Amino acid sequence: MYSDVVMEVGKKYFEELIDKMKAEKGVTQDVDLTADDLKELASQFKAEYKEKIGEDFPDDPKEQLMGAIKAVFRSWDNPRANVYRRDNDIPYSWGTAVNVQSMAFGNMGDDCGTGVAFTRDPATGEKKLMGEFLTNAQGEDVVAGVRTPMPIDQMADKFPEAFEQFKEVCKILEDHYRDMQDMEFTVENKKLYMLQTRNGKRTAQAALKIACDLVDEGARTEEEAVAMIDPRNLDTLLHPQFDANVLKETTPIAKALGASPGAACGKIVFTAEDTKEWAARGEKVVLGRLETSPEDIEGMKSAQGILTVRGGMTSHAAVVARGMGTCCVSGCGDIVMDEENKKFTLAGKEYHEGDPISIDGSTGNIYDGIIPTVDATIAGEFGRIMAWADKYRTMGVRTNADTPGDAKKARELGAEGIGLCRTEHMFFGDRIDAFREMICADTVEERAQALEKILPYQQGDFEQLFEAMEGDPVTIRFLDPPLHEFVPQTEEDIQKLADAQGKTVEEIEALIESLKEFNPMMGHRGCRLAVTYPEIAVMQTKAVIRAALAVKANHPDWDIVPEIMIPLVGELKELKYVKKTVVETADAEIAAAGIDMKYEVGTMIEIPRAALLADEIATEAEFFCFGTNDLTQMTYGFSRDDSSKFLEAYYDAKILENDPFAKLDQNGVGKLMKMAVKAGKETRPDLHCGICGEHGGDPSSVEFCNSIGLDYVSCSPFRVPIARLAAAQAAISQK
């Protein structure tokens, strides 16, 4: 296929080269061109090739063309491009076109120039021509940030005619595409050449404003406006902002360009490698560079924010940071950078690697030290778009929340319930002692006794969740991880447990040893724990039902229907067995309270076998919730904790384009989900189905969930708005 493209493009390329030559010479026949003409053209091209590609241009003309085109494909296929595509959901299979056009030269004198421009402000969305240009320069000079360009307005003075024409073209292009345009142009001897136009990259704030403005201008419908926003971009808006009160009393040490909004604070580092390394060990870092280049992309992804010395609003750092939703302050010429020695001087102070700094990507302000941040809220255009999204989406959006704080936050961000509350997170902290006592129990009675101590804590947790959700559904997953995750690790803790249990350290160590597993992911966990220790399910059921009864007593108008979710089910009889324990306990609690309350018992679908036998499982399950983390592990046979050892090789070999744990494998895992939803709903028409794996907050996965008829997705609180928007886009596009 590529060779066809190469030949096709090659033909066009030569034709254009020759046409250009003929035009310059004022001739109409190919034969009118002299050998010298062609030689001149070739040498010009060769010089340029060597400069751009970094290798000599081959001598054979066919080879030459192939070489040039291959270079384009190579650049399209380089590892950084692959990472970029992976991050932006662009399939490798789409390929690329090579568009060969004759060169317009912006560097042939003072009546030449080049520039880039946006029809609206890509940072704020404001409707005004924004851009930068340089005289006697080529495009690279503008975007590389080597020379600091002039604002586009000044083009009116330099090239008045071309500028007038340019403004007209801008309007034509925006009207045509009904979207903000990002254009490149060259002026060669005063004549305007448009090099390219595309829908411009923009900050999330700008995206929201532009979409709303286009609706108000009558250019777009509400649905189109909703569809225009890249849900992944919203992430930035949900990032914390600097605490306004603190900010008022703090003087910035410098001000540069607010190139990509948001607030970032962290330790300063000076290379992309260091950024990755420091971030990997949990440090928050700000990457400081003279200027960034494509080699830095992976490092930039790991940084809280990016600070550059050179480059404008369209520099590499600015464009990439906006695309990533990472805060960026660019063009801070006051900085005296010493990258080699990993330090810089600013406002009279020397900053070394590891020194704390804060940057504001909206204002361009730079602060010494760490400025505290506060959470963002949904208002203004963000609120308008979200309201439209809610109007058009058909799928519900819940949240994964284990604490009242998370639940409250998620509700503010639009969550319509809790899709996953992981109860095990409640066993740590000061409750771990009782839980370890439970693990050490020698008899059912001892185990029940220890669980009795945990019950009030757990009930209290659930009460707070029910309170926070104000009657919206709350799905509580019963204990999932293997018990060895709870045992003490340090000698001191082991001694403490031994003392508390009246056992020897050796006995405790033997117990810990006995809990070890070869493949814990497929071991003694999930509902398997409830089968071997039904007491645990009894305690958890009591906690859920008592909590629901207590909250209902305070809020008789709330329709509280707790959803109890049994994890890791693979077989109908297994669910039946655990459900029996749950129902007996729950019914007894409800009867004892003398209050009429409904509750549901459902299951995670996270074992391939459960998906395959969903028709059977649905006879007992009142709801399904896809645990796509585990389902992906087992469907692929990829251990999430180990797959990083080979996933890079898989990306390099183009076997996989995405981490299936980040982006749902619609082909394989998705097939199982589709089968399960269909079979489950055939058995039980009112079965409600959701997803609570990490995928529930990934836009392309949300789209898939909509297409297979899920009733809701559930994701972490800060991804709720993303899921709401993605669900709306799916509903609109699949209408």
Added chain:
Amino acid sequence: MYSDVVMEVGKKYFEELIDKMKAEKGVTQDVDLTADDLKELASQFKAEYKEKIGEDFPDDPKEQLMGAIKAVFRSWDNPRANVYRRDNDIPYSWGTAVNVQSMAFGNMGDDCGTGVAFTRDPATGEKKLMGEFLTNAQGEDVVAGVRTPMPIDQMADKFPEAFEQFKEVCKILEDHYRDMQDMEFTVENKKLYMLQTRNGKRTAQAALKIACDLVDEGARTEEEAVAMIDPRNLDTLLHPQFDANVLKETTPIAKALGASPGAACGKIVFTAEDTKEWAARGEKVVLGRLETSPEDIEGMKSAQGILTVRGGMTSHAAVVARGMGTCCVSGCGDIVMDEENKKFTLAGKEYHEGDPISIDGSTGNIYDGIIPTVDATIAGEFGRIMAWADKYRTMGVRTNADTPGDAKKARELGAEGIGLCRTEHMFFGDRIDAFREMICADTVEERAQALEKILPYQQGDFEQLFEAMEGDPVTIRFLDPPLHEFVPQTEEDIQKLADAQGKTVEEIEALIESLKEFNPMMGHRGCRLAVTYPEIAVMQTKAVIRAALAVKANHPDWDIVPEIMIPLVGELKELKYVKKTVVETADAEIAAAGIDMKYEVGTMIEIPRAALLADEIATEAEFFCFGTNDLTQMTYGFSRDDSSKFLEAYYDAKILENDPFAKLDQNGVGKLMKMAVKAGKETRPDLHCGICGEHGGDPSSVEFCNSIGLDYVSCSPFRVPIARLAAAQAAISQK
């Protein structure tokens, strides 16, 4: 449901009780029975109940009946019965009936008696009435082995009329069922009562002879004869026998009843618990008991053989051992047993726990020490049945073999090719050094260099396999386990490797540490190794192709088509990537040799995703082989190495009846297999499909494989005849 059965049976029970009473009193009306009559009957029944059930009979008549019937259900549902059913593929859901009949008394005097008999010899199959009886006794007395019974022939003297009638009944029953009958009878005051008849349990040898005889007698067709044999029983015939040469020169220390054939040698132990425990740690043991009881069943399963002091050919030990295919010598009255002190005396020698002993279940001989054993062969009736099986089966039977010895043995037992050769088993022993060198390699070149050392060994192994299979298909699976399985464990070996590699111990330890995985079963293994280290696949391909070429050069008439099998494939592009390496290497080798040779590249289907996307995978795979061990692990989410921690609880809770790793889960895993075969063959009609998991030698799984259209099953050498027979039975029953 049970309560319906109880009421139904209860009605019949009372009616029969009353009818019997009426007959004895010579009256026709119920009301003619006195209160004393009923009291007498009740007290008789109560006494018997207490003796049998071990608890008092309740007073309320309805309770009484319920109690009696519940006792039957309890005995049907006890853990031992569940284990027995699990071993014999009897689903729990079948339930049981309770047949209540009036009592015939064999213990009312010397004109009474009871016995059990077989219409043919259950040990040899010889056509003659075989049995034992006791006068003035109940059935329990015969089978418990407490009194030593008389041979059935002597019944002619004791009860001539009843005996004549009995022989007639035997013929009627055998003619009716067209199979050997196992009957129980009682003589009450000289009158014969038949208590039950059923198709008799028999040794594998007897089963073969009886089936052949029934064909020769015109009672059964060849197909029916094939269908009569329980394939699991053949196992005994494939067990080793004592070396005849050694046996000739060895004098037995005692002789008792050859109750279940086969040869067993091992250390003597005295309790079922010890048997389990010793066997679990790899010891071969012979269980010595006064007599066995149902409590001993699990222990009996772990023993090489069973030796009892009391009991005849129909004693508990004898019947159960025959059912299990375990060697048993029973009724050795010469033994002075001291179970409490775990010792016995025989032929003047005191045997303590752990002393070596050998027993021959065919001759009943007992030998001091360990007698060497030799492998069994297929001949006589066994050969006849196997020939019929091959005539009627449509599915091929291959073997899992990694060594030429295994391959040869399997071929003798009828294997039609190798379905799975695990190449990693070839990397241990004196080759491990080169393999470890490969693991330690820092560069591709170093790795290739180390692999170069392994190549000749591997090629030699493959040559021997191709030689052994004489042109039949040989499927070679490429490296499968994670590399950490090959690294040195001891300090000494680590030091040795460090020295050989010119590295420090710390460096080697760091490497070993880096290879560790959280869930190795879903880690960096299978074709994932070939993706990260294509050099390994290159080396293995060279070895396979060079070996095939070399053997073909010696045997031009053999049609050698090596089958290269890529393990753990989950995605088409993954297979495509590895296949490209294989094909390029293989084609180069074949071209260099200048010989025309075909080869196939196929894949294991062992990752659920591969089964789900079999239609895609089949575009590249020339064959599928189901690796049902891994497929079961991932479909169920059960780690095979860890599931024992909860499987017992699953059996107890009746969630599972069988270990899904022993008996294929047709419902779940089988569904995936069925989908994969269908989709694969739709894409590639000549795709051949097999199975090479442990299930390939399990009869019920083989039957399933036949039903979904697999072309072959592959199993360990000694299970090949079992698979052949099971495949024939499947073909016959599914015809």
